[in-house]
Amino acid sequence: MKIFIVPLALFFSSTDAFNVGPVGRVSTRLGIVEGQTSAASEKLASVYEGKPAENETFDKLVKKNFPGAISNKDLATRVVGLLDEKGFNPSNTLLCTSLCADELARVLEDEFVDIYGNNFNLGGLSGFPFAGNTGFGAMAAHIPDDGFCLLIHGPHVGITKEGQVGKVERSGIALVDNCCGSAIAASNYLKGITDGGATITPKIQQFTDFQQGAVQELILPFGKRLGRAENRMRELPYALYDSQEVLVTDIVNTGKGGIKKGLAVLGGIQINTSPDTLDYFHPLKFDYYDSDGNLVENMLPYLR
Secondary structure, three states: OHHHHHHHHHHHOOOHHHOOOOOOOOEOOOOOEOOOOOOHHHHHHHHOOOOOOOOHHHHHHHHHHOOOOEEHHHHHHHHHHHHHHHOOOOOOEEEEEEOOOOHHHHHHHHHHHHHHOOEEEOOOHHHOOOOHHHHHHHHHHOOOOOOEEEEEEOOEEEEOOOOOEOEEEEOOEEEEEEOOHHHHHHHHHHHHHHOOOOOOOOHHHOHHHHHHHHHHHHOHHHHHHHHHOOOHHHHHHHHHHHHHHHHHHHHHHHHHHHOOOEEEEEEEEEEEOOOOOOOEEEEEEEEEEEOOOOEEEEOHHHHO
């Protein structure tokens, strides 16, 4: 195990050489434009125009498998309403995400991009924050002066129309596909070890597949939990979230000196569905940090 921990520690550590100081600007390529002071809530209707209609039967199926999940539309409506009250708007807010590389993870991301402007990406496979402390420090320097940051993070999982977890229908592909493929590959690797049929490998040392090697290492502590789960595919994203939450919290605590007016951190599980049904999100964390980097409010109850 020790052979793995050292590269990860180096990867997620901060480096003074990469610290970037805040700079003044009128506009950025991130889509934050001076003068766009309208409330983010005013954009919600246009963002969800043309999206699939709510399906009551499928909604019950999703919530049976993931109690606490809400549709992306409900999530955005509640998040934006709360942040409007704190002064977040498209002109003064930088969106930051740590979500999986899978194109299905872009659904939630794009919806919030349409509200707040283009995002700064911290994430990689399975949603782990591979940009680390250096990425967070660079991101913080891009927050508008006297502005805010909304950070959204978490793994994702698919569910088919029939309720099979870990699979999803994809546009243009007849085969019902794995989702999240990276997470399932890591789970299979872990199962091989816990079942005694495989050994831990130094694959993380191979740069050409570094991220997947890291995902496999970071899920190792959850072997017994997944082995005892009633539904391994349903438990898998929650195990990944717990692993990611440790990293995200450490990254935020290390870089919170770069927070300007405020930081909102939304964490949870993305639930991807077929192209003709709404996607869902199970919020597990919604914290607000003030300009001094103090955690001052747990807003999660307002999302439920």
